[in-house]
Amino acid sequence: xxxxxxxxxxxxxxxxxxxxxxxxxxxxxxxxxxxxxxxxxxxxxxxxxxxxxxxxxxxxxxxxxxxxxxxxxxxxxxxxxxxxxxxxxxxxxxxxxxxxxxxxxxxxxxxxxxxxxxxxxxxxxxxxxxxxxxxxxxxxxxxxxxxxxxxxxxxxxxxxxxxxxxxxxxxxxxxxxxxxxxxxxxxxxxxxxxxxxxxxxxxxxxxxxxxxxxxxxxxxxxxxxxxxxxxxxxxxxxxxxxxxxxxxxxxxxxxxxxxxxxxxxxxxxxxxxxxxxxxxxxxxxxxxxxxxxxxxxxxxxxxxxxxxxxxxxxxxxx
Amino acid sequence: xxxxxxxxxxxxxxxxxxxxxxxxxxxxxxxxxxxxxxxxxxxxxxxxxxxxxxxxxxxxxxxxxxxxxxxxxxxxxxxxxxxxxxxxxxxxxxxxxxxxxxxxxxxxxxxxxxxxxxxxxxxxxxxxxxxxxxxxxxxxxxxxxxxxxxxxxxxxxxxxxxxxxxxxxxxxxxxxxxxxxxxxxxxxxxxxxxxxxxxxxxxxxxxxxxxxxxxxxxxxxxxxxxxxxxxxxxxxxxxxxxxxxxxxxxxxxxxxxxxxxxxxxxxxxxxxxxxxxxxxxxxxxxxxxxxxxxxxxxxxxxxxxxxxxxxxxxxxxxxxxxxxxxxxxxxxxxxxxxxxxxxxxxxxxxxxxxxxxxxxxxxxxxxxxxxxxxxxxxx
Ligand SMILES: Nc1ncnc2c1ncn2[C@@H]1O[C@H](COP(=O)(O)OP(=O)(O)OP(=O)(O)O)[C@@H](O)[C@H]1O
Ligand SMILES: [Mg+2]
Numbered sequence: 001x002x003x004x005x006x007x008x009x010x011x012x013x014x015x016x017x018x019x020x021x022x023x024x025x026x027x028x029x030x031x032x033x034x035x036x037x038x039x040x041x042x043x044x045x046x047x048x049x050x051x052x053x054x055x056x057x058x059x060x061x062x063x064x065x066x067x068x069x070x071x072x073x074x075x076x077x078x079x080x081x082x083x084x085x086x087x088x089x090x091x092x093x094x095x096x097x098x099x100x101x102x103x104x105x106x107x108x109x110x111x112x113x114x115x116x117x118x119x120x121x122x123x124x125x126x127x128x129x130x131x132x133x134x135x136x137x138x139x140x141x142x143x144x145x146x147x148x149x150x151x152x153x154x155x156x157x158x159x160x161x162x163x164x165x166x167x168x169x170x171x172x173x174x175x176x177x178x179x180x181x182x183x184x185x186x187x188x189x190x191x192x193x194x195x196x197x198x199x200x201x202x203x204x205x206x207x208x209x210x211x212x213x214x215x216x217x218x219x220x221x222x223x224x225x226x227x228x229x230x231x232x233x234x235x236x237x238x239x240x241x242x243x244x245x246x247x248x249x250x251x252x253x254x255x256x257x258x259x260x261x262x263x264x265x266x267x268x269x270x271x272x273x274x275x276x277x278x279x280x281x282x283x284x285x286x287x288x289x290x291x292x293x294x295x296x297x298x299x300x301x302x303x304x305x306x307x308x309x310x311x312x313x314x315x316x317x318x
Numbered sequence: 319x320x321x322x323x324x325x326x327x328x329x330x331x332x333x334x335x336x337x338x339x340x341x342x343x344x345x346x347x348x349x350x351x352x353x354x355x356x357x358x359x360x361x362x363x364x365x366x367x368x369x370x371x372x373x374x375x376x377x378x379x380x381x382x383x384x385x386x387x388x389x390x391x392x393x394x395x396x397x398x399x400x401x402x403x404x405x406x407x408x409x410x411x412x413x414x415x416x417x418x419x420x421x422x423x424x425x426x427x428x429x430x431x432x433x434x435x436x437x438x439x440x441x442x443x444x445x446x447x448x449x450x451x452x453x454x455x456x457x458x459x460x461x462x463x464x465x466x467x468x469x470x471x472x473x474x475x476x477x478x479x480x481x482x483x484x485x486x487x488x489x490x491x492x493x494x495x496x497x498x499x500x501x502x503x504x505x506x507x508x509x510x511x512x513x514x515x516x517x518x519x520x521x522x523x524x525x526x527x528x529x530x531x532x533x534x535x536x537x538x539x540x541x542x543x544x545x546x547x548x549x550x551x552x553x554x555x556x557x558x559x560x561x562x563x564x565x566x567x568x569x570x571x572x573x574x575x576x577x578x579x580x581x582x583x584x585x586x587x588x589x590x591x592x593x594x595x596x597x598x599x600x601x602x603x604x605x606x607x608x609x610x611x612x613x614x615x616x617x618x619x620x621x622x623x624x625x626x627x628x629x630x631x632x633x634x635x636x637x638x639x640x641x642x643x644x645x646x647x648x649x650x651x652x653x654x655x656x657x658x659x660x661x662x663x664x665x666x667x668x669x670x671x672x673x674x675x676x677x678x679x680x681x682x683x684x685x686x687x688x689x690x691x692x693x694x695x696x697x
Contacts, residue, residue: 058539059539060535060538060539080541080543083539083540083541084541088539090532090535090536090539092532093532094531094532094533094535094536095533095536096335096339096533097531098338098339098342098343099335099338099339103335103338106331107331107334107335108540110327110328110330110331111328111331111537111540111541111542112540112541113325113327113328113541
């Protein structure tokens with residue numbers, strides 16, 4: 001592994017991380033490399049181990065095995081220093097609802113031992129546009145505002161690495177757009193961001209992606225690389241009586257996914273030649289407009305899930 | 319102080335946050351002040367109540383004008399209501415045992431003869447003392463009465479008998495609870511019980527609440543150390559404990575004139591030690607409990623034996639051996655002895671010490687368990 005000039009640019013570098021909860025193997029051999037200024041999207045279905053992985057990166061959980069560094073600090077030995085330099089936003093709102101917005105920010109500033117904490121809190125409030133309601137209880141805020149408060153709080157100590165766990169769950173589209181603009185502005189200043197999400201539009205806005213399933217990181221790279229790596233074929237069909245067509249398509253063994261988007265069906269399969277052969281009679285019979293398109297990230301992730309599920313059943317049968 | 323493991327500023331931040339949250343939590347705040355006031359007033363007035371017209375049986379073996387005057391005098395005191403005469407001692411005993419009578423007044427056969435001869439015969443007053451608070455005033459009234467009730471009968475040559483110490487003697491025979499607990503015993507007991515209850519439960523809740531609401535994750539993600547978090551979170555409860563004790567002592571003194579023989583500083587030092595022991599236990603419970611409900615359950619698991627086996631409810635020496643052994647382990651047992659000793663007997667440090675070190679030992683043992691299970695990560 002190159003620990004030279006390129007190594008200093010690596011902010012997260014972990015290998016072989018494992019975490020068990022009793023008999024539940026929640027994270028399996030996780031290896032992750034994230035470079036300075038990157039926005040790394042962490043995707044995966046519910047319970048796949050995203051939160052557990054993030055907690056291991058910021059010293060909140062001790063990995064059962066594995067090693068690595070965050071900001072050049074050992075994730076097992078230097079947890080206190082990591083906590084000082086990392087901004088972590090929990091999946092669930094975890095500020096004190098019975099404290100006011102200002103009190104919450106002041107408390108956080110104090111925990112990080114910031115000098116001029118009062119000044120920083122006031123400018124954070126200004127930046128948030130919460131100056132007027134700073135004395136409202138945090139519990140009285142709406143979901144979107146809670147999320148903005150949480151981001152402001154974990155930026156107070158100017159961390160070089162942000163770990164954000166589903167920061168935009170339940171937030172309206174405009175607020176999400178603003179939030180991502182802010183993330184890109186931070187990344188442009190050299191701050192590294194690892195963010196977990198279930199939204200595909202957000203995944204598209206990340207520099208790099210990782211897809212985790214059942215505790216195992218199945219794919220890692222740019223969105224393009226991930227899509228290319230699975231060599232899927234997708235057809236877009238427009239025409240009449242699409243629901244009957246969808247039923248027929250689902251019966252074909254070469255068709256993996258059929259999804260309706262308004263008046264268009266997306267039909268996806270892994271084996272281009274056999275898929276074409278299966279679709280040919282339908283095309284002739286049904287008519288309509290058939291067009292080959294690039295598969296989306298969502299198609300790829302669903303394909304990965306199905307493939308893993310099929311593997312499991314064969315493994316169980318063997 | 320090493321800034322890596324303990325930062326005063328961070329610690330003060332945690333203490334401040336805890337106070338703000340406490341201030342906003344009206345219910346808890348009300349409980350802190352309300353529990354001591356209500357308990358003391360309820361217990362105190364129940365004890366201090368002055369029950370009258372207590373059912374009384376008479377066992378009269380000597381029908382004389384003296385007997386009649388004495389019974390009339392007792393009736394006039396309002397404390398005694400005669401429910402009838404017992405035929406013999408067995409019947410009198412039964413009436414006491416069944417609770418039909420609170421008292422039996424026995425006038426022996428040769429009462430008037432001996433009285434006239436100046437031999438000071440004894441009038442026997444048997445009392446059902448299972449609830450000593452109920453009989454205390456009535457007994458005091460009888461003693462008063464003995465001096466005056468025969469003033470009209472003792473005329474002429476008998477007048478000299480009326481002088482002190484009185485023409486006859488009252489012999490009180492408390493039954494069932496010879497070690498009569500007095501109201502003065504209750505106040506020290508209440509101090510201990512209130513502290514055990516609030517200190518263990520509140521600290522237990524303070525930390526499991528953070529865990530349950532998910533804010534613990536946030537707190538642990540900051541550089542705050544376990545030492546800062548733990549001690550910072552309990553300091554407010556030390557203040558609360560001292561406040562509660564002050565309320566109890568002030569009310570006990572104002573309402574019930576409970577004596578304060580000993581040194582208040584000694585008392586408060588003992589209180590601090592006791593608070594520390596209970597807070598340690600609360601912290602340990604919170605590191606074992608998964609949620610607030612479990613913390614409350616653990617508190618009660620500890621609270622019940624504390625009440626039952628410490629000597630608060632039953633006289634300690636009256637308990638079976640095994641119960642005394644368990645009782646000796648509990649901090650409340652020793653705290654009760656200390657407070658009773660200091661308040662009522664005026665004990666100083668040398669008498670307090672034998673009961674202080676077992677509390678300290680309990681605290682050390684419990685904190686060892688707590689530290690063993692304390693999680694500064696989410697594992
Ligand atoms: N503290 C814990 N104790 C026991 N099991 C846990 C704990 N935290 C997580 N798990 C288990 O580990 C697995 C991974 O959970 P994790 O929270 O990391 O998933 P996730 O990818 O964040 O899911 P989601 O998208 O729903 O947030 C799940 O099976 C979960 O039940
Ligand atoms: Mg999660």
